[in-house]
Amino acid sequence: MFVLNRETGEPLFPIEERKVPASRIPGEEAWPTQPFPLKPKPFARQSMTEQDLTSYTQAGHDSILKKFRSMRYEGLFTPPDLKGTLMLPGSRGGAEWGGAAYDPKTSVLFVKSNDSPEIQSMKKVDQEKEAKNQTVFQQGKSLYMTYCVSCHGKDKNGDEPNYPSLIGLKNRMTREAALDKIKKGGGKMPAFASVVKGKEKGMIAFLYEREQNSGKATKMETGQTKAGADKYLNLTAYGHFRDPQGNPALRPPWGTLNAINLNTGEYEWQIPLGNSEKYQDKNGPETGQEGSAGPIVTAGGVIFISGTNDQKLRAFDKNSGKLLWQTRLPGVANATACTYMANGKQYVALSVGGNKDNPSGFLMAFGLP
Ligand code: HEC
Known part of the structure; x- marks a missing residue:
């Protein structure tokens, strides 16, 4: 976290410019240094070693250890690599879109953090080979394997x-609707209009048909591009590094809530947020979980936050981080809550994501007694 003087932009705590690893992708130069704030300390873990890998089973541990050793990893800012690069925090890690809550009375900032490593793998895309001698189906398949597989x-x-x-x-979806989604994207899905342009038939054939039903691509449909510079793509953007149990391959906590005093740069408290009971050590701390929602802090000194996969909405004391109240929601609430008063009564309202029983989701409000 960088804390700056809002009038001058000057940092309030020292920042050090340090050397970071170089890119090994031909034609790419990563900037040689990056700024590291010395205070506050990072709220997410920024590096890991073999000792930090989970070990719920020996075989599981061995498989992630093998993967860990196969990747390029020289700490924070290791550029995405052909060997695969470990990234911690991952792109969903540290703070998420829910943002932080600030308490003007105490100058404390409350921020949710995710500790979940990711893998970024670059791959050289052979555009020439891609386009030649392919059936419509195969053409769709190579598009899929390049852009969608991650x-x-x-x-x-x-x-x-x-x-x-x-x-x-x-x-559940017409071909037109699927094509529309692919072109425009939505949620965490990027738009691929330029990628599928001229290759719509192939894309749809791969998603909707079986291989034998499709004929050779005609010249027009190949959408061949002129031979040019080598193209490298990050094929596993957002790719989790998980153990066979499906958890982040890094030992818990996988998610925390942090209270950082911006006057001193020190932590008031840090607690795990969310719990995977199955993986909690007997009598050990909660595991914490990933989540995208941010906290809110009220004038009365209460923090509300949800977003973890255990589907809980929790209330904490802003001074101690002590749990005051919790309830289980009908789904995961990916959005930050809000609070308001109507006719003298205080409410906390939030949007809760859909599930199988109610795909459209819920809007819920809780009243304070
Ligand atoms: C970065 C991750 C990501 C990539 C890459 C991606 N998608 Fe998606 N895709 C999603 C997400 C997330 C959704 C759900 C979006 C929503 O709910 O609006 C989705 C939804 C879809 C849907 C609708 C499915 C349904 O049941 O509603 C289709 C079809 C689809 N993607 C096809 C593709 C194709 C084809 C590609 C490659 C050209 C692709 N996606 C690449 C993340 C991705």
């Missing part, structure tokens, strides 16, 4: 609840 998976089974499975798409 989120929807190599078997199209996705990574629920973050990335939907694309299996059985024809039972």
